[in-house]
Amino acid sequence: MAHDMTHGLPVADAHGGHYTGGFVHWLETTNHKDIGIMYLIFGFIMLFIGGGMILVVRLELFQPGLQFVQPELFNQLITLHGLVMVFGFAMPAATGLANYMLPLMIGAPDMALPRLNNWGFWILPPAALMLTLPFFLGLAGVGSGAVDAGWTMYAPLSIQSGWGMDFAIFAVHMLGVSSILGSINVIVTILNMRAPGMTLMKMPLFAHGFLMTAVLLITIMPVFAGGVTMVLMDRHFDTHFFNAAGGGDPVLWQHIFWFMGHPEVYVLLLPIAGALPHVFSAFARKPIYGYKAQVYSFWSIAGLGLVVWAHHMFTSGMSFGSQIYFMYITMAISFPLAVLFFCWIATIWKGSMSFETPMLFALGSMVLFGWGGVTGLALSDAAADPQYHGAYFMIAHFHYAFYPTAVMGAMAAIYYWLPKWTGHMLNETIGKWHFWLTIVGFNLTFIPQFFVGLAGMPRRIPDYPVMFAEWNMLSSIGAFILGVSHIVFIYNVIRNVRGGEKAQDKAWEGAQGLEWTVPSPAPYHTFATPPVIK
Amino acid sequence: MHLFYKLGLGFWAALMSVVGHAGYAYNLPEPVTPIARETLHMHNLVMVVILIMFFAVFAMLIYSFYTHRKAAGHKAATFTGPTNRKQWLWALFPFALLFVIDYGVFGIPAYHAVVLYEDTKTDADLVVKVTGSQWMWQYEFPAEGVSYTSRLITPRDQIDNGAVKGENYLLEVDNPLVLPVNKKVRFITTSNDVIHSWWVPAFGVKRDAVPGFLREFWAKVEKTGTYRGQCSELCGKEHGFMPVVVKVVSQEEFATWLASKKPAPAAAAAPAAPASATAAATLPTLPAKAVVVAKAAQ
Numbered sequence: 109m110a111h112d113m114t115h116g117l118p119v120a121d122a123h124g125g126h127y128t129g130g131f132v133h134w135l136e137t138t139n140h141k142d143i144g145i146m147y148l149i150f151g152f153i154m155l156f157i158g159g160g161m162i163l164v165v166r167l168e169l170f171q172p173g174l175q176f177v178q179p180e181l182f183n184q185l186i187t188l189h190g191l192v193m194v195f196g197f198a199m200p201a202a203t204g205l206a207n208y209m210l211p212l213m214i215g216a217p218d219m220a221l222p223r224l225n226n227w228g229f230w231i232l233p234p235a236a237l238m239l240t241l242p243f244f245l246g247l248a249g250v251g252s253g254a255v256d257a258g259w260t261m262y263a264p265l266s267i268q269s270g271w272g273m274d275f276a277i278f279a280v281h282m283l284g285v286s287s288i289l290g291s292i293n294v295i296v297t298i299l300n301m302r303a304p305g306m307t308l309m310k311m312p313l314f315a316h317g318f319l320m321t322a323v324l325l326i327t328i329m330p331v332f333a334g335g336v337t338m339v340l341m342d343r344h345f346d347t348h349f350f351n352a353a354g355g356g357d358p359v360l361w362q363h364i365f366w367f368m369g370h371p372e373v374y375v376l377l378l379p380i381a382g383a384l385p386h387v388f389s390a391f392a393r394k395p396i397y398g399y400k401a402q403v404y405s406f407w408s409i410a411g412l413g414l415v416v417w418a419h420h421m422f423t424s425g426m427s428f429g430s431q432i433y434f435m436y437i438t439m440a441i442s443f444p445l446a447v448l449f450f451c452w453i454a455t456i457w458k459g460s461m462s463f464e465t466p467m468l469f470a471l472g473s474m475v476l477f478g479w480g481g482v483t484g485l486a487l488s489d490a491a492a493d494p495q496y497h498g499a500y501f502m503i504a505h506f507h508y509a510f511y512p513t514a515v516m517g518a519m520a521a522i523y524y525w526l527p528k529w530t531g532h533m534l535n536e537t538i539g540k541w542h543f544w545l546t547i548v549g550f551n552l553t554f555i556p557q558f559f560v561g562l563a564g565m566p567r568r569i570p571d572y573p574v575m576f577a578e579w580n581m582l583s584s585i586g587a588f589i590l591g592v593s594h595i596v597f598i599y600n601v602i603r604n605v606r607g608g609e610k611a612q613d614k615a616w617e618g619a620q621g622l623e624w625t626v627p628s629p630a631p632y633h634t635f636a637t638p639p640v641i642k
Numbered sequence: 643m644h645l646f647y648k649l650g651l652g653f654w655a656a657l658m659s660v661v662g663h664a665g666y667a668y669n670l671p672e673p674v675t676p677i678a679r680e681t682l683h684m685h686n687l688v689m690v691v692i693l694i695m696f697f698a699v700f701a702m703l704i705y706s707f708y709t710h711r712k713a714a715g716h717k718a719a720t721f722t723g724p725t726n727r728k729q730w731l732w733a734l735f736p737f738a739l740l741f742v743i744d745y746g747v748f749g750i751p752a753y754h755a756v757v758l759y760e761d762t763k764t765d766a767d768l769v770v771k772v773t774g775s776q777w778m779w780q781y782e783f784p785a786e787g788v789s790y791t792s793r794l795i796t797p798r799d800q801i802d803n804g805a806v807k808g809e810n811y812l813l814e815v816d817n818p819l820v821l822p823v824n825k826k827v828r829f830i831t832t833s834n835d836v837i838h839s840w841w842v843p844a845f846g847v848k849r850d851a852v853p854g855f856l857r858e859f860w861a862k863v864e865k866t867g868t869y870r871g872q873c874s875e876l877c878g879k880e881h882g883f884m885p886v887v888v889k890v891v892s893q894e895e896f897a898t899w900l901a902s903k904k905p906a907p908a909a910a911a912a913p914a915a916p917a918s919a920t921a922a923a924t925l926p927t928l929p930a931k932a933v934v935v936a937k938a939a940q
Contacts, residue, residue: 172807172811172812173800173801173802173803173807174801174802174803175803179879179880179881179882179883180879183876183878183879183881256879257876258876262836262837262875262876264835264836264837264853265836265837265876265877265878268835268836268878351854352852352853352854352855353854357854357855358837358852358853358854358855359852359855392710392718393712393718394718394719394720395720395722396722397721397722397723398722398723399722399723400723401723423839423848423849423850423875424850424852424857425849425850425852425855425857425858428756428757428760431756431760432753432756435749435752435756436745436749439744439745439748439749440744442740442744443737443740443741446736446737446740447737449699450733450736450737453699453702453703453706456706456710457706457710457719458706458710458716458718458719458721459710459716459718459719460710460711460712460716460717460718461706461707461710461711461712461716462711462712462713463707463711471703471707475700475703478696478699478700479696482692482695482696483692485688485692485744485748486685486688486689486692488748489684489688489748489752489755490752490755490756490759491677491680491681491684491752491755491756491758491759492681492684492685492688492752492755494681494759494841494846494847494848494849495670495681495685495843495846495848497848497874498839498841498848498874498875499841499874559667559668559669560667562667562668562669562670562685563667563668563669563670563671563843564671564841564843564871564872566841566872566873566874566882567874567876568876568881568882569872569881569882570882571801571812571882571883572812572882573810573811573812573813573870573872574807574809574811575667618718
């Protein structure tokens, strides 16, 4: 698969001696461009798996009553959708962007630790297989199916769950190892391999964003790995970490999970928040506004992101003091985020804008993520939160935070850098169709979910009272439109790989940065001699 | 591009006409408790403020897309940050405003709302213990020794689309919780197996039922009627099928109903302890430590 989809890519260049061809090449490659492409292909395969799962869910929720899937299967579908999208799609896709672009943007010949890089990627496919295998075995009638306790895997439900849970635990271990290796590589590369003259505060924002993502991942993934190991022990070795009868506490799991889970939101956001300013600046033909302010915002978001986790737990019965603390500290996140929005708007303000596909996606990402951000203020209110928590209002909120950044933002970045990867310019007509289908599909899916959540529909239910029927039908129609838009995206990318108008070295008129000084497509090895930054 | 604009406008018009159609609830239900009223008030306030914020910035963006575009011949400026005092003031003003909105407009009422929400220790007229289990609710009036379970009664063939769905499809139970109107009810909640969450949207309260621990919340329902909600924490395969139904009646009706539910006098004489003093006394099966921890957490 990986080989087929990238057939037209310039992997065999003048240094053809390295290219052995076939699967073995991809298995052994230590080239950051190869590995970046593999991460991206892996991520988008997982996007389609996770997306297919949620479309089955939306099909079931199209009408009240149970039509297509029974509750057992439904719970597996929603659980895998969450885990696959976060750990299978969003993180690998961002890591792919980083692998391909970081060395090009900071003037390094490759990542600092190429073999580790290879290993970090090749842990992913077995981990994904481990996560999803019980699901497909379950469909074939073998075993009890995949993990079904929700992607949050709350104890003691996760203690009760079938052996799909054990598979998920080991998958999380492997994904965690992969993330930590990738993060170490990014940090070492950024700190040691910048071109001469590129001080930290001259480094591209994308590198700054990903640096904070890497720091967060190294902080949170070991905690999460410890947490799931405790679940494993409770399940099989009679420990009682999460069992009150043995002196444990089910809510302890929620603290551990959200200590990982909330920073995870910023893990997914920061690479994209680093990439968007480059796109804004390029298509507004104007330098990035407030570079330093954005860098400091990334640091503050990462710092604050680590200390707000229990705002996911306002209904769990925390003390008054905790509720007040987590409410006010959560509101504080609005400041660094507001700085980012301010700088992004000021970057395009009084520019000379044109609206090519990458710019459309970047602007769409900013606007929709803006709505995700301000609805977060509503959820931060500890007393009103119970009306939103565990219901569709919250589902809609976090999809407005995730989708515009992790998906639309990644697409903006891919469209922006694609000419550099393939040497071909995009088909703008298909790109615009993709954009508008995405906007219509996304809003039609999630606006109704705000309303149906306020009306009282809990999340994770396979069937619902008849009063929620109309909104759910609209939402399902939107979800299918959104699904189609992703096929348009893949078609556009494959078309671009196969051919198209020849791209200049500097593919976009207003683009800035070292990556636009090398040829398009970028040769297999770049910056063997580091450029000097003045 | 005009095709897109027309499609967009048509789509928007169609959506609005559908929303205008009766039956599309788009806000929280009518509040019947002080907490729900407070929550609705906060919710409306927050929504108005964030909608204004969002659309004001969006309007600025649209203006910028239109004015500062290359196609209109706009030449790009080169500024990268505020340079003089006036520009600094313009740059800092939005953050000062945001600070006031966060910690003043939202923060102060939110603080008082949390105080109200957590006011479980004072003036309770009645204690009800709610126990979640897979997949039903168990209600107990510890002081009166009344205890019963509440399960879904929607027939299976309605769920499997073999019969027409009733008005209260999935929101009907055999034994609803019955409460007196205008009395402050202190709820104690726990679970027998996994975490459940008891939610009645019209009451504005939701609290997790955590196995081995006691959690509290309260409600003072000001209007008689039947109120419905659902479990809102994933609790396994029948999670979507454990509704909450509360019938709120007058004080007299409640007294009659409670008397009819009481066990025979001979049996009732045995547990004579004044159980309302502490709910823990009525939970001999719970590990003592868990109760202590639950209290400490308050």
